[in-house]
Amino acid sequence: MVGGGTGKAWPADDRLAGLRSGMYDRTRRARRPCGAIAMRALAHRTTDIIRYRALAGMDLPPAWCQGAVWDRPVMNHDMREQATIRAVTSIDVARLAGVSQSAVSRAFSPDASISSRTRQKVLAAAASLGYRPNRIPAIMLSGRSYMVGVVIGGLENPFYATALERLATALRENGLQVLLMHVHDALTLDSALDQLLSYRIDAVVTSLAIGSKTVARALSQLHIPVVCFNSSLVGPWISTVNSNNHGAGAVAARRMAAHGVARPVWLAGPAKNAASRARGEGFRQGLREAGLPATALTRLQGDDTYDSGYEAITTLHRQGIRPHGIFSSNDMMACGAIDALRERMGLRCPHDVIIMGYDNIPQAAWRSYDLTSFDQHTDLMVTRAMELLDEALLAKGTPLSRTHVVDAQLIERGSTAITD
Amino acid sequence: MVGGGTGKAWPADDRLAGLRSGMYDRTRRARRPCGAIAMRALAHRTTDIIRYRALAGMDLPPAWCQGAVWDRPVMNHDMREQATIRAVTSIDVARLAGVSQSAVSRAFSPDASISSRTRQKVLAAAASLGYRPNRIPAIMLSGRSYMVGVVIGGLENPFYATALERLATALRENGLQVLLMHVHDALTLDSALDQLLSYRIDAVVTSLAIGSKTVARALSQLHIPVVCFNSSLVGPWISTVNSNNHGAGAVAARRMAAHGVARPVWLAGPAKNAASRARGEGFRQGLREAGLPATALTRLQGDDTYDSGYEAITTLHRQGIRPHGIFSSNDMMACGAIDALRERMGLRCPHDVIIMGYDNIPQAAWRSYDLTSFDQHTDLMVTRAMELLDEALLAKGTPLSRTHVVDAQLIERGSTAITD
DNA sequence: GATCGGATTGCATAGCTATGCAAAACAAGA
DNA sequence: TCTTGTTTTGCATAGCTATGCAATCCGATC
Structure with missing residues (x-):
């Protein structure tokens, strides 16, 4: 009875594999519907197979038939040769x-x-x-990779760039690696997530401003913690850190009123951007509370870029409207607006028009703009995000949904200076 | 003789492991200086042990006694429990x-x-x-992770932000993942690299402007391909994609001469920045070729930030020097310079002074600056980097050192417009 | 010297997938 | 039906580390 003593106890010794192939009657090796390894490993649940079979004819989601999973490495993938260079x-x-x-x-x-x-x-x-x-085998053993998928877009906005910088630093200080994914639109998000998941990331952190239900569903279905910045996404695994967009909008409205602006202008970001919507809503409500009628508000549509801010003011000019106070959903549009005000309408801040932005990007402090802006307190937001992430990771497999709101701070600069 | 038929062929079958422990005389299990697994796996080289032992007393580099490797995850690391949530x-x-x-x-x-x-x-x-x-086991098998460590710094410079965006996109299109590392200084680089390596990255791509020998050595010792942007790093595994900094500097000099600037100003970046040095050198040489004496050049020192550009001009003003033409090592300093010229000296571009920058960041096109600048042709540089990376990865274990130079394109804007 | 508890060490294993190899299934032609 | 060549399938394994367990070592106490 000593290990493998009976004849039928093949395969007996791994080290005899080379010899084994000729040792037993090959015809005995009957084909079975399911691999022996699989059967062995999961023998206690083999009865399920029949039930599972019923599902096997179902339609496939397109993502499985094409796209990310199949678009495998373009670069060399001759794995065998590479393996010879052992670390x-x-x-x-x-x-x-x-x-x-x-x-x-x-x-x-x-x-x-x-x-x-x-x-x-x-x-x-x-x-x-x-x-x-080598952490790779440890990932297999522990089921934790200590990698976090960071999904971003819009790095051309300096605000996101610095936010990413701080986020990356904070994650590293928490012993987590950043697996970066840059997405251009919601379409590429799915395949991006697929790729991230194949590396068994522990969580996702995203600053995507997209707030669609499809995105929320896609993120929820990952079954790993997701932490969002300034998003309206809700779902089982999704936690959020938001700037107090609504409150800041109200503050902006009060400043407008204090400056005696009777017909303020709201320069909105894209409709998809939940943060922009909240800022506009807060602004609107603040104006109402300040006693201004809803009709007093002029709404301009932008897309968060400098050019769109410039264009919006140009349009306003064509309509013959002369603004006295502008609240912009972000700083880049505000900069565009300032330039258009000067070049198109010959108006200067703050003498002719006051203007406020959001994000407090470095350029807001540049002397040509000297733009009053709401600072999102990125450091604190990132800290909060780390707390949420920690909590969610500790919850191990239990979906968590928390929300933190961080107050934005109004940084007053020349564009709203009191002129007398 | 059928598989494992003899009694001494234990350990016979992995599936008998549970029984085995009581099957043989435990006292036989004598301790050996080296693990049985290790001995078995490497028996053909056991004679080396004695030689190796001689080395064992050597001093340890500090990085091995403290730092990254030890500063393990702060967040939860109870691996056993986590493992129960099997994917x-x-x-x-x-x-x-x-x-x-x-x-x-x-x-x-x-x-x-x-x-x-x-x-x-x-x-x-x-x-x-x-x-x-799940790609994790595949990494172990193939020795390739298809992850590339991207080491960056200075994301507050919009140029690096957009460069990162394009790089990330290109890497993904090539089936490679981005493991991001943001470093603040050369000191954190070592531990950053250690962490990256423990994830078995295939290569490193970096846009760090640091050009020290220490950094080059650290990168070379990784023994994986390294691709640098705008760096002067040289070493066995290091390839480089450079903007034609020197040539662009010469072009800038010719423009200066064409505008009749007799005493041009060179606004330099930090001395560590190899690209900045090359631009300055090209500028100097171009001026010489244009017949200007070396003494005609005024050199200002900046650190690549807006503030440093502003400060540099302020200093110039205090010295009573009135510039007619400025070439700045990057756009951010140029913007600071433009603002200081206007605010401190009352000078306007291009009427009183012409100015050229480098990088062609989005802000250069903003109306308040309208800055003539050299565009680095980031797309092409990234494409070249991908080619170098591909080549280096295909070389599998053979160190490669290639260099590509990509011409920068002068984007003329208002700051150098011909005034008559 | 004997005993005992704590510290240290080694053994064996799990974790999951990609792939060489051989077997089986299939197709085609005689 | 038999042969032959091709396609498909399953088996077994490698890849590397962290950790439970048991064995051993070490030091202290009796």
């Missing part, structure tokens, strides 16, 4: 240090049970071989 | 589809040998279970 492994180090592989692993785990003498030996060997701990 | 595996899909695990794998490989009927079955099962192919 230094913990076994190499163990051999050199004269210890077991486990000792090497422990030497690189801060809290492991290992004597300092052994650790020194191992580290010395590792250093001389150029060994770096 | 859907290919075996689950195989069971549901009534096929072997290999069939599932093949169904997701475009070129695999599999009948379309089987593929359909598998995809249907995969879709109903929400299975996504």
